């Protein structure tokens with residue numbers, strides 16, 4: 001059972017270990033992702049060339065693959081890096097950005113999930129549904145009243161892909177198919193800053209680099225990230241998304257055991 005105490009302890013391990021996180025990510029969020037990982041206490045690197053991704057991936061603590069602005073050259077590099085990470089026992093975290101939006105994206109998400117053993121896949125409900133080829137009604141995306149559906153979707157995806165699945169939104173659901181946690185942290189203003197989902201995927205990478213129990217690592221990342229967002233929203237949310245983005249980077253560097261114990265809202269689901 002992952003509780004706030006365990007969340008705080010994995011967060012502390014990230015700060016102590018300063019893990020190297022290799023990101024092959026999209027051009028929109030690159031800088032924000034690097035700064036977010038630095039603020040948290042991890043060590044980001046972006047490397048894309050197929051000539052070097054295998055060498056980088058095998059020395060990293062985690063590899064993050066994100067198809068937000070995909071192209072064939074980059075996808076080829078992602079698969080090379082992913083396979084090398086698998087060989088080296090480096091956890092691979094996958095963000096199927098926009099799966100379902102175009103056939104190329106959907107196919108690529110499925111190809112990557114098939115070719116690489118992914119430790120965690122993180123996306124919104126529509127992206128996860130499209131990655132496993134399940135129909136998904138938009139009205140179920142807001143986890144409010146539809147959270148039961150999100151839980152079943154997450155469990156199905158975990159069983160089909162044999163991986164931990166994190167579906168984020170108003171509430172976050174994370175499951176390995178057997179054990180499920182619901183996290184009720186975060187703030188709606190996160191949806192007004194681009195790349196907050198992508199940075200979260202990389203933050204899961206930092207946590208997975210220091211904690212072998214992948215479900216625990218992912219749950220701890222979701223709680224820490226959501227609590228940091230609440231701290232930032234309190235400080236700067238009223239001023240708007242620009243101030244919030246900066247306050248959020250600050251909060252990622254400040255969030256610690258005290259805040260996790262005070263604000264962390266994680267519970268075990270069915």
Ligand SMILES: Nc1ncnc2c1ncn2[C@@H]1O[C@H](COP(=O)(O)OP(=O)(O)OP(=O)(O)O)[C@@H](O)[C@H]1O
Pocket residue numbers: 097123124168169170171172185186187188190191193194195196197198199200225226
């Ligand atoms: N309505 C909401 N209330 C509180 N937190 C939210 C809400 N919507 C999203 N979040 C939080 O925002 C973060 C990003 O999740 P989201 O589901 O928006 O990712 P995403 O769709 O991949 O985003 P993007 O592609 O824009 O980066 C998560 O921490 C999630 O919990």
Ligand SMILES: Cc1ncsc1CCO
Pocket residue numbers: 026028029068069097194195197198
């Ligand atoms: C806006 C946007 N377009 C492709 S990726 C991206 C960043 C959010 O994932």
Ligand SMILES: [Mg+2]
Pocket residue numbers: 097098123124197198
């Ligand atoms: Mg996203």
